[in-house]
Amino acid sequence: MSTLCFISENMERVLYLTWEHIWIVGSSLVIAMIIGIPLGVLITRHKNLAQRVLNTANVLMTIPSIALFGIMLPILAVMGFGLGKLPAVIALVLYSQLPIIRNTYTAILNVPPAVTDAGRGMGMNRWRLLREVEIPLAVPVILAGLRTAAVMNIGIAAIAAYIGAGGLGVLISQGISRTYEEMIIAGAVLVSLLAIIVDGAMALLERWVTPRGLQVQRRQNG
Amino acid sequence: MIRYESVTKVYGNGKDAVTALDNVSLEIQAGEVVILLGPSGCGKTTTLRLTNRLETLTRGTITINGQDIMQVDAVKLRQKIGYVIQEIGLFPNKTIAENVAVVPKLLGWSEERIRERVDELLWMTNLDPRTYRDRYPAELSGGQQQRVGVARGLAADPNILLMDEPFGAIDPINREQIQDEFLRLQAKLKKTVVFVSHDIHEAIKMGDRIALFDKGRLIQYDTPEAILTQPKNKFVADFVGADRALKVLGLIRTGDIMNRSPKNLLRMTDQAQDVLKFMDSKKFHYGIVLNGGKPMGYVTNRTLKYEQGPIRDLVETYPCLVEEKRNLRDVLSMMLMYNLMTLCVVDDNGDFIGTVSYNDIQKAIKESYTDEAERNGEGE
Known part of the structure; x- marks a missing residue:
């Protein structure tokens, strides 16, 4: 109860911090997507690169x-950004x-070889095949990767x-230093609530962006 | 026309090199269906995939209508050649119409023209576009999906169609049907078809010519009849199987060997004793009873012996009738099944046009193998 009181009494600050949290996670996710x-x-096209890239990403994850x-x-301090949002x-x-990389990689590789073979055999170039077939088929799995990352x-x-x-x-760290339990x-x-909501929202998005033909396929197989 | 000259394909290099195709030369005439046949790993699929440059030649040349395929942009080349594969490879995220439209879209056709073409092709492959146009591949049965695959291969009206075991994944009943449909279509369209198969029955049925491969080499390239009656070596003989005489029968139509003027024809109103006398005088054991041009059945000496009056009530009906275009393999099977030595042949209206007997079939087999002996004699 006292936690709720704390939140309602500090509504403005809580909302601001929540927004800040979403901003940090959201902007990093967008950048990560653009790279990942x-x-x-x-790396699906250059198999020898694949292992190296995935290993590097794996190592990063373990730190x-x-x-x-x-x-x-x-x-970053050398450039004057040692603290604050940028390093975060x-x-x-x-x-x-x-x-993100692993899911994209697996998703593209999991497109049935018959499908890509048929596409190439009919004279689709790589880019076209990727855009019209491989990416649409990979989207659900790629999105699952984004969901995990988020x-x-x-x-x-x-x-x-x-x-x-x-x-x-901030609420947690300040709460600890002030031994302020409610905070x-x-x-x-x-934080937990935010994670649960985002997880749910991404699950909905996943279903929404899955191509209709794939949804039909899943219903048939299920 | 497609010409393969000393075509060789080697995978890997150095010690790990595997020769998938070894110095293969053959010529495929325009408008013919050529079956590339052989056990798995024999090089038949490699040959097919070299044709649209999904694989790259190691040595040799392939020309299409005189043009070296290596001189053409691979993507452009493929757009001009229809391609149908075993697992069908329909794009699951696209509707049936979108799947069929892939190549026309790549070629930049107008939407109007694409729509018309898609509907035309779906009709052609026995899929009602009003029902199937907007469905997704997962909503269709295997046979229907394969029809879409064929429609897609034909979409931009290519002269050449490459088919990699296109009907391999379909159940036997549907396969027969879709093979028949394809043959009907091919009779109209006259495409140059290169067709990979591992099934000798399919090869005999579908092919104008068969190219039989083993371990990367072309062993024999001939008509189905010649492959069956004059296998070049033990491999070919083994591959076509010990029942090759039966397979030859599969190639001969009833109309080619039937007896069109049998003498033992009777009418329903004929009197039993007259018939008996007639048959005894001609040494017939049985007579075929017609009614208004349609075969009703047969009577034998034994059934007539003690009977009086018209033979109408004594007729034993035929359990089956043979159409003129039935192959002899089916006819022989009917004979064995119903224990009859002679069957009636009827036209599309069910009118009697002749008979086919076990002896006729035996003679046909003998003749096709005599041809073989003669031809072999000439060769020496």
């Missing part, structure tokens, strides 16, 4: 977030790469409050 999806497609912020601090966004972009990043962004990125993590719980609950 083309990269995922690219604890606090450690990554620590590593970036001196590097960069870290989130890096973390998102694995689910949910994960909502959690990691909470930690970014420690490097001054703002967001709902900690409010932050934790709101």
Whole structure:
């Protein structure tokens, strides 16, 4: 109850922090998408590159977030961006790469060979085949990767409050330093709630962007 | 016309090199259906895929109407050649109409023209466009999907159609039907068709010529009759099977060997004892009873022996009738099934036009193998 009181009494600040959180996660996701999806497609065409790219993304994923912020601090500090939103966004972009690249890569490779073979045999060039067939068929799986990345990043962004990125993590970090229980719980609950809502919304989006022909196919198989 | 000259395909290099196709030369005439036949890994699919440059030649040349395919842009080349594959490869995210329209769209046809062409093709392949145009591949049965595959291959009216085991994934009953449909279509369209198959029955049925491959080499390139009656070596003989005489029968139509003027014809109103006398004098064991030009059945000496009056009530009806275009394999099967040595042949209206007997069939087989002996004699 007291947590709810805290939230309602500090409504304006809570809303601002929530917005900030969404902004950090959202902008990093967009950037990650712009890098990750083309990269995922690219490595389906260059198999020897694929293992290296995926390994790199895997390694990035294993670095604890606090450690990554620590590593970036001196590097970005040279340019005057050691603290704040920029390092947070960069870290989130890096973390998102694995689910996005891996899902894109797998999704494109999972397009039935007969389908791509027929397309090539009929005289579709690579780009056309990609745009008209492979990407539409891969979209549901690519989106699932984005969904994983988004949910994960909502959690990691909470930690970014420690490097001054703002967001709902601020409630947790300040709550801890002030031993203000309601504030900690409010932050934790709101971050979790945000993650659940985004997860649900992305699931809906996934269904919405799945080509109708594929939906029919799934119904038939299910 | 497609000409393959010393075509060789090697995968990999150095020690790992595998020769998939070894110095193959053949010529495919315009308007013919040529079946590339052989066990898996024999090079038949490689040959097909070299033709539209889905694989790249290692050595040799392939020319289409005199033009070297390596001189043409691969993508442009493929747009001019129809391509139909076993797993069909319909795009699951596109409707049937969109699938058929792929190549016309690549060629930049107007929407109006594409729509007309799609409907025309769907009618042609026995799919009502009003029902199927806007459906998705997953909503169609395997046979229907394959019809769409054929329609898609024919979309831009290419002169050449490459088909890679196009009917391989369909159940036997539907396969027969779709093969028949394709043959009817081909009789009208007269495309140059290169057709990969591993099924000797399909090859005999569909092919004007068969190119039989083994281990990357072309073993024999001949008409189905010649492959069956004059196999070049043991591999060919084994591949066509010990029942090749039966397969030859599959190539001969009843109309080619039937007896068009049998003498033992009777009318319903003939009197039993008159008939018996007539048959005894001619040494017939049985007579065929007609009614207004249609075969009703037959009577035998034995059934007539102690009977009086018209033979109408004594007629045993034929359990089956043979159409003129039936192949002898089917006819022989009917004979065995119903234990009859002679069957009546009827035209499209069901009118009697002759008979076909077990002896006629035997003679036909003997003749096709005598031809073989003669031809072999000439060769030496």
